Amino acid sequence: MEILVCVKRVPDSAENEISVAPNGADIKRDDLVYSVNEWDNYAVEEAIQIVERDGGKVTVISVGDSDAEEIVRREMAMGAEQGLLATDATFEGSDGLGIATILAAAAKKGSYDLILTGALADDGAAQVGGMIAALLDLPYASVVNKIETKDGKSLRIGREIEGGAQEINDIELPCVLSIQTGINEPRYVGIRGIRKVASVEIPVLDAAALGVTAGKVGADSANVKRVDYFVPVAGAGAEMLSGSNDELADKLVALLKAKGGIK
Amino acid sequence: MNAKLFVFVSHRNGKADDSAFELASAAKTMLPGSAATAIVCGSGVDAVATEAAQLFAEVWKFDQSALAYPNAELIRPLLLEVVPAGSVLLLAHDTFGFDLGPGLSVKLGAAYVPDVVGFDGLDGTALKVVRQEFAGQVSAHVNANVANGAVVTVRSGAFKPSEVSPGGQVIDKSDEAAGLTAKRTFIEVIEAEAGDIDITREDVLVSVGRGIGDKENIGLVEELTDAMGAAMSCSRPIVDAKWLDKGRQVGTSGKTVKPKVYLALGISGSFQHLGGLKGNPFLVAVNKNPKAPIFQVATVGIIADLLEFLPVLTEKVQKAK
Numbered sequence: 055m056e057i058l059v060c061v062k063r064v065p066d067s068a069e070n071e072i073s074v075a076p077n078g079a080d081i082k083r084d085d086l087v088y089s090v091n092e093w094d095n096y097a098v099e100e101a102i103q104i105v106e107r108d109g110g111k112v113t114v115i116s117v118g119d120s121d122a123e124e125i126v127r128r129e130m131a132m133g134a135e136q137g138l139l140a141t142d143a144t145f146e147g148s149d150g151l152g153i154a155t156i157l158a159a160a161a162k163k164g165s166y167d168l169i170l171t172g173a174l175a176d177d178g179a180a181q182v183g184g185m186i187a188a189l190l191d192l193p194y195a196s197v198v199n200k201i202e203t204k205d206g207k208s209l210r211i212g213r214e215i216e217g218g219a220q221e222i223n224d225i226e227l228p229c230v231l232s233i234q235t236g237i238n239e240p241r242y243v244g245i246r247g248i249r250k251v252a253s254v255e256i257p258v259l260d261a262a263a264l265g266v267t268a269g270k271v272g273a274d275s276a277n278v279k280r281v282d283y284f285v286p287v288a289g290a291g292a293e294m295l296s297g298s299n300d301e302l303a304d305k306l307v308a309l310l311k312a313k314g315g316i317k
Numbered sequence: 318m319n320a321k322l323f324v325f326v327s328h329r330n331g332k333a334d335d336s337a338f339e340l341a342s343a344a345k346t347m348l349p350g351s352a353a354t355a356i357v358c359g360s361g362v363d364a365v366a367t368e369a370a371q372l373f374a375e376v377w378k379f380d381q382s383a384l385a386y387p388n389a390e391l392i393r394p395l396l397l398e399v400v401p402a403g404s405v406l407l408l409a410h411d412t413f414g415f416d417l418g419p420g421l422s423v424k425l426g427a428a429y430v431p432d433v434v435g436f437d438g439l440d441g442t443a444l445k446v447v448r449q450e451f452a453g454q455v456s457a458h459v460n461a462n463v464a465n466g467a468v469v470t471v472r473s474g475a476f477k478p479s480e481v482s483p484g485g486q487v488i489d490k491s492d493e494a495a496g497l498t499a500k501r502t503f504i505e506v507i508e509a510e511a512g513d514i515d516i517t518r519e520d521v522l523v524s525v526g527r528g529i530g531d532k533e534n535i536g537l538v539e540e541l542t543d544a545m546g547a548a549m550s551c552s553r554p555i556v557d558a559k560w561l562d563k564g565r566q567v568g569t570s571g572k573t574v575k576p577k578v579y580l581a582l583g584i585s586g587s588f589q590h591l592g593g594l595k596g597n598p599f600l601v602a603v604n605k606n607p608k609a610p611i612f613q614v615a616t617v618g619i620i621a622d623l624l625e626f627l628p629v630l631t632e633k634v635q636k637a638k
């Protein structure tokens with residue numbers, strides 16, 4: 055099976071305190087730790103496992119600059135055979151549809167049986183996979199937490215729906231799936247793995263190579279634009295306790311006792 | 318704005334989903350004075366259509382056996398047939414909305430405006446909305462050009478459920494939903510397995526999140542839980558890492574719990590997690606990140622390193638008994 059996995063470089067929100075830059079135009083990015091979007095990492099692992107089982111090839115693609123190349127390389131170190139980078143000045147400022155347009159154009163350059171994205175990324179939109187499917191007229195399923203390959207014509211998939219239930223579907227190939235975390239256990243990438251792919255060439259696809267015109271991508275054609283970031287006005291917010299760990303524990307124990315939290 | 322406004326009504330077991338009530342008030346907030354048309358798809362959905370008519374002036378009913386389960390791959394082409402160009406369609410930002418929405422917006426040539434938590438009005442063709450990014454750590458004002466319509470998904474809990482009042486009209490459009498086919502076939506729903514404990518029945522939950530750092534540190538939480546005589550639950554990353562069973566996960570993709578006391582340890586407080594926490598408990602949040610969104614909703618907050626704080630707390634709890 056030929057599999058294309060779309061990955062995004064994001065600030066790791068588990069590792070960072072995200073705060074808003076003074077003018078609200080962006081978040082403060084100076085000291086952020088970036089990584090591959092967590093959902094995308096599960097998607098790459100799933101693709102590699104399918105290929106290890108059934109044969110084929112995994113290609114990883116990201117839209118971005120040389121920083122994005124770093125995460126493509128990291129995912130190649132996991133076992134993806136091919137990396138691609140979609141880079142062009144006209145891509146900057148694209149909205150979700152712009153990114154999906156670039157990725158769909160890249161997908162058309164190959165002949166992929168399966169296209170995977172993460173179910174969500176840092177903006178929580180959960181949009182790019184479904185848009186790629188629509189642009190390519192392929193069937194789609196989101197929040198996939200199980201993939202069984204069958205006869206090469208279709209897949210049996212599980213979707214994680216509300217309440218932790220799993221919705222089982224058959225879906226025809228080729229198709230697009232967005233992958234939920236927890237579908238597998240992504241392998242660890244060590245220094246040796248990174249070194250092995252350090253000099254592998256990652257082809258760069260620009261707008262001309264992809265046949266994408268400026269009217270379809272980039273800031274000017276974006277229908278959905280962020281005006282600014284802000285810190286939400288919290289409700290009353292928590293009553294913050296202060297003191298040493300010892301004092302904090304004393305205060306908390308008293309509160310928990312009063313509220314019936316200690317039996 | 319003259320665009321026609323639609324709300325897609327999800328339902329289960331013959332009842333409209335909570336999201337339908339929230340979407341009804343979201344529609345009124347988005348475009349005050351406008352009347353939204355509800356879309357109800359399914360098989361044998363008279364009761365749901367009647368229920369929807371208490372929320373919406375007009376309900377379009379699409380009743381077909383092929384729609385017995387909400388398969389977005391069937392419903393998307395149906396909506397493309399029946400929804401006029403330039404319409405604005407509201408959906409819940411849930412796992413069905415994820416399936417249906419993005420592709421629908423592409424096919425309609427409409428803007429996709431996902432996971433909206435607030436509306437700031439309409440300025441010409443710019444729909445002004447509020448979203449959150451980075452797991453709720455910051456918010457963003459977003460403008461969407463809705464000149465060619467929009468598909469808007471609305472976050473669960475962001476809008477108060479609408480009051481019901483009878484009087485809406487149900488229009489049967491089932492004939493327009495005949496002969497639908499899709500390349501994706503629904504097989505079955507497998508309900509989540511019951512775990513070793515039922516956290517939905519517990520009064521006091523000690524809940525652990527990603528901030529615990531390592532599997533071996535779960536023991537510290539277990540000791541505190543035992544000392545308190547409580548039960549241990551967790552957020553999604555702990556289950557993804559397979560440190561605890563799925564049965565202990567609180568959240569929209571896990572269990573919905575209603576404890577009296579909820580101690581959130583190293584949990585940032587994503588809306589997906591908070592969506593599983595009901596009943597307005599005494600919520601204590603302990604987190605080393607002072608910007609963690611959980612502090613906005615907690616009753617009491619403590620900024621501390623769990624590995625240092627938990628052993629101290631456990632000892633004090635043991636002495637207090």
